[in-house]
Amino acid sequence: MANESPFERKYVHITDVKPNDLVEFDFSIGDPCMYVELALPKKQFDEFCKRNAVKHLTREQQIDVENDKHKWQYGVVGTLSK
Numbered sequence: 208m209a210n211e212s213p214f215e216r217k218y219v220h221i222t223d224v225k226p227n228d229l230v231e232f233d234f235s236i237g238d239p240c241m242y243v244e245l246a247l248p249k250k251q252f253d254e255f256c257k258r259n260a261v262k263h264l265t266r267e268q269q270i271d272v273e274n275d276k277h278k279w280q281y282g283v284v285g286t287l288s289k
Contacts, residue, residue, distance in 0.1 A: 220264040240275040
């Protein structure tokens with residue numbers, strides 16, 4: 208959409224799935240580098256994704272987020288490459 212606000216874009220990045228089907232994930236609105244860490248049972252996670260019309264981060268976006276996270280932890284941008 209040409210007039211889509213960046214705040215209408217919502218992203219998830221699954222970080223882990225526990226043996227009891229608990230999905231741990233990062234959820235962001237607008238900027239994938241600004242996220243909250245959440246956990247939901249698989250069924251509720253699927254519903255959450257559907258209700259929020261989320262996009263899963265691409266591999267390139269995941270690398271950008273990890274490099275940004277590295278910058279905040281260590282003071283230098285990470286060196287993961289695409």
